[in-house]
Amino acid sequence: MSQVAASAPGKLYIAGEYAVVEPGHPAILVAVDRFVTVSVDFAPQLHPADDAGGRIFSDRYPSGSRDYARASGRIVPENGELDYVISALATVDELRAAEGIDPRAFDLHITSTLDEADGRKYGLGSSGAVAVATVDAAAQACGLELDRRDIFQAALLATIAVSPNASGGDIAASTYGGWVRYVSPDRAVLRQQAAEHGAAWTLRHGEWGSCEVLPLGAPAGLDLHVGWTGAPASTNALVAHVRRGDSRAADEYARFLAANSTSVEALTAAWTRDPGRVCEGIGEVRRQLRRLGEAAGAELETPLLATLCEVAEEHGAAAKFAGAGGGDCGVALAGPGVDAAAMRSAWERAGVRALDLRPTEPTTTGGV
Structure with a gap:
């Protein structure tokens, strides 16, 4: 029977996608009520714990599970490449060792409600959520006390070990819940410091610089609505395309970064005080993203995402695509004068699925 478990919510970008990839740039995200849950089963001690590994059970693995092992005192994949879960386990294990806590052998069971039952993704940030939930559950299993800031930082270090360009916005939302403003640190510097000095040193002494997670609370007088296009998007490919170095795209990207901030x-x-200005701001962010996509030759706002936004605006809401665009979801913020049921019905008629997603409660009132 599982003795320890942790859950982390998915996320949606409200503003700041693309820009937040660059260190020091801000974004606003919301954590939504779909979750990754990581449960721990303690393995029988058949051999010394220093040499013990374990098994990770998840339907995201083709075989349904994957083994991890210890080599020279470090957690490593039994075979294949490092992934977010094993990287999170390895990071927590470094923190455990630094505190002088004896290792324990355990298996992990991972379940998720972030995606469709048939595996189709909504784009809710499964990699960030699984990293956060794994760090939290593994720390509990080891008897390691981590606060929200520690969990966020450990999950970010684990994530950039696998995906160096990850912004960390999804990790911030999954760690803190609710609505957050996030400013990204220089992940290249943190990755180098973790490689040279280890995760424990980097957690306490690393150059976190501009990194900030600020809980915002709900926007005054506005409700969140989410529509799904049914088409998947490749975040890494789109970000790489937008950031490529040809002159027109580079010039627009520089203008975009300044305007986004x-x-x-x-x-x-x-x-929290002016819903009209918030809606105007969402409209401006949408226009900035469209100009960025046009300059880069990338279809960030697909025809169906454009329809989602136009339908929302016709009903008096503010809307934009959420995240990398190119598919996945769009978000709308609607005030009390908006007939939300009519808007969502119009989405459905246009081929956009209205999702039943709500913001989560914040896990803490503090931030980084």
């Missing part, structure tokens, strides 16, 4: 700051200032 201004917009996110304006949204933050208006967030």
